[in-house]
Amino acid sequence: MNTALKTALLIACAASASQASALQLDLDTRHPGAEIPSTMYGIFFEDINYGADGGLYAEKVKNRSFEFPAGLTGWSVAGDVVLHDTGGPFERNPRYVTLQPAVHPELHTMLENEGFFGIAFEAGKEYRFSLWARTDAPGAKLKAELVDPAANGETQIMAAGDITVDSRDWKRYEIMLRPDATVDKGRLRVFLCKPEAAVDVEHISLMPADTWKGRPDGMRADLAQRLADLRPGVFRFPGGCIVEGRTLDTRYNWKNTVGPVENRPLNENRWQSTFHHRFFPDYYQTYGLGFYEFFELSEDIGAEPLPIINVGLSCQYQNHADSCHIPVDSLGDYIQDALDLIEFANGPATSTWGAVRASMGHPEPFGLKFLGVGNEQWGPEYVSRLEPFVKAIRAAYPDIKIVGSSGPDSEGDKFDYLWPEMRRIGVDLVDEHFYRPEEWFLSQGARYDDYPRRGPKVFAGEYACHGRGYKRNHFNAALLEAAFMTGLERNADVVDMATYAPLFAHVEGWQWRPDLIWFDNLRSVPTSSYYVQQLYGLNRGTRVLRLTSAGKPVTGTDGLFASAVLDEPSGDYIVKAVNTTGSPAPLDIALKGLRKGKTPAEVVITTLHAGARDENSLDRPDVVKPVTTTATVASADWHTELPANTFAIYRFTSAK
Numbered sequence: 001m002n003t004a005l006k007t008a009l010l011i012a013c014a015a016s017a018s019q020a021s022a023l024q025l026d027l028d029t030r031h032p033g034a035e036i037p038s039t040m041y042g043i044f045f046e047d048i049n050y051g052a053d054g055g056l057y058a059e060k061v062k063n064r065s066f067e068f069p070a071g072l073t074g075w076s077v078a079g080d081v082v083l084h085d086t087g088g089p090f091e092r093n094p095r096y097v098t099l100q101p102a103v104h105p106e107l108h109t110m111l112e113n114e115g116f117f118g119i120a121f122e123a124g125k126e127y128r129f130s131l132w133a134r135t136d137a138p139g140a141k142l143k144a145e146l147v148d149p150a151a152n153g154e155t156q157i158m159a160a161g162d163i164t165v166d167s168r169d170w171k172r173y174e175i176m177l178r179p180d181a182t183v184d185k186g187r188l189r190v191f192l193c194k195p196e197a198a199v200d201v202e203h204i205s206l207m208p209a210d211t212w213k214g215r216p217d218g219m220r221a222d223l224a225q226r227l228a229d230l231r232p233g234v235f236r237f238p239g240g241c242i243v244e245g246r247t248l249d250t251r252y253n254w255k256n257t258v259g260p261v262e263n264r265p266l267n268e269n270r271w272q273s274t275f276h277h278r279f280f281p282d283y284y285q286t287y288g289l290g291f292y293e294f295f296e297l298s299e300d301i302g303a304e305p306l307p308i309i310n311v312g313l314s315c316q317y318q319n320h321a322d323s324c325h326i327p328v329d330s331l332g333d334y335i336q337d338a339l340d341l342i343e344f345a346n347g348p349a350t351s352t353w354g355a356v357r358a359s360m361g362h363p364e365p366f367g368l369k370f371l372g373v374g375n376e377q378w379g380p381e382y383v384s385r386l387e388p389f390v391k392a393i394r395a396a397y398p399d400i401k402i403v404g405s406s407g408p409d410s411e412g413d414k415f416d417y418l419w420p421e422m423r424r425i426g427v428d429l430v431d432e433h434f435y436r437p438e439e440w441f442l443s444q445g446a447r448y449d450d451y452p453r454r455g456p457k458v459f460a461g462e463y464a465c466h467g468r469g470y471k472r473n474h475f476n477a478a479l480l481e482a483a484f485m486t487g488l489e490r491n492a493d494v495v496d497m498a499t500y501a502p503l504f505a506h507v508e509g510w511q512w513r514p515d516l517i518w519f520d521n522l523r524s525v526p527t528s529s530y531y532v533q534q535l536y537g538l539n540r541g542t543r544v545l546r547l548t549s550a551g552k553p554v555t556g557t558d559g560l561f562a563s564a565v566l567d568e569p570s571g572d573y574i575v576k577a578v579n580t581t582g583s584p585a586p587l588d589i590a591l592k593g594l595r596k597g598k599t600p601a602e603v604v605i606t607t608l609h610a611g612a613r614d615e616n617s618l619d620r621p622d623v624v625k626p627v628t629t630t631a632t633v634a635s636a637d638w639h640t641e642l643p644a645n646t647f648a649i650y651r652f653t654s655a656k
């Protein structure tokens, strides 16, 4: 037999073998099932991995109010600089600094800020430099400079501007700086100009002008846009363990995060020391990104806000004595904080907390619907504290949906104890967390198929595939998350929300990985997991469709996972299929129950595929990326081949 004939025969045999072993998927188009909640796919934000200060919050100056325990952390000084512990213009951030004439005419008095892993700026862009100052010698001058300390040219100075301090009283001054070079590890310098006269300074800030929505004290536009691009339905904040703090004194107290930024008191960030092997002693929370900004961002990106509040427990991992927590009979202030938060979000502008919201620029209510009480809490100590919260919230705000916790584990004693307790207490949703390895995700395709349909709904509030021995943002982890998510979708009548965690990580400042979005001071990159979340978000649909093989849901047998939805506005049928095996999977997708003349004209196929350990990085951002093609659909039985190790979305577009 000649070679050409042999090859042709081999191809024919392979084609018929693949045809013969095709898996038939029956899609019932006639009987749409449960509604897919708009909140189904969302985002979880926590200030971990420098997610807020040094991340989403666009402030470039570290320790801008000199309130870090060591007041000059982040600052280098020259000449004569004096730090004062009290007496500044802001009651809750009382420190300030005096720049005094240097002792010798050839010396300069100067403050230099190192930023968060450097101060990055870009040629041609504008940066808003501001500070508060006063002087006994009105007319005294300061100079602000953006410098590249590593520059090898004639000058280190990439932008400069002068400020004349003209008042004996504290006053805010602002200038725009326009660098003529792009620098990733720059510095900000503030000089006292000659002839020198002492000037007091406080709250020294440097913000890009092009923040998200152009808000003067806003967010990094590129990072906020990444969030918007996910099309999230719910936005959970501010965590995470940060809700609990390392101790109750360092818990997240939302009331400290609203009002003028200059007067929001500093808090420790518990992630500075959570892991000895990833230790960041200069990690604090300025709360420049606070609850008002979180609500506003939720509104901007079309997601329901879901704040989580402290339930009177400090981190249970780190605090074992009862005395570390608030006694059940002393929870009054904590419960009031919860009620006040609802008023802050929803109350009229004439109410006490509604007025605070209005004074910040949002007289209209934010329309808060959900509130999480406690983060990842467990045990009777949680249940006994949750109950009085639920009682008080129900009495004052019966429409607010309350989220309780099922603890830190996806199953086991804590989980088994808490779920019945959550039912008994009558919370509306139960937050489940699972950072689990590959085999767990592969085994959980049917996790929710048998969950009780009455009682609280599920909020898969923190999850990510943590590769065994390889905990990175590699493609295989994302593939298994996609597989698991078919089970969320199929069970949209019991699962209301799901949020991958954590969200952001600075490449030089992370404590926890994997994460959804990595960034440095100039760039950001979506991970494979980001694309999985985004593909679900873009193809959420509105109603579950029954998708079966031999009458059963496709939940991982032979490594295949699948689910389907109808998108009512477009009439599209959307099938999601995940092949976690190393071999291609021939599929026959049978669109059952189509009305006459309603056979879809074409199918838009989006696939995500890469090598198991492939991952995107800032320097190689496109290693893993969705690819979209289209194919015609000739009949209600459509044949395709789902490649090995691939997440595919088949979007059947209805005949118009």
Ligand code: AHR
Residues within 6 Å of the ligand: 046, 048, 239, 240, 241, 242, 375, 376, 408, 462, 501, 502, 512
């Ligand atoms: O997402 C990181 C941490 O994981 C969260 O802060 C906490 O809730 C969980 O333990």
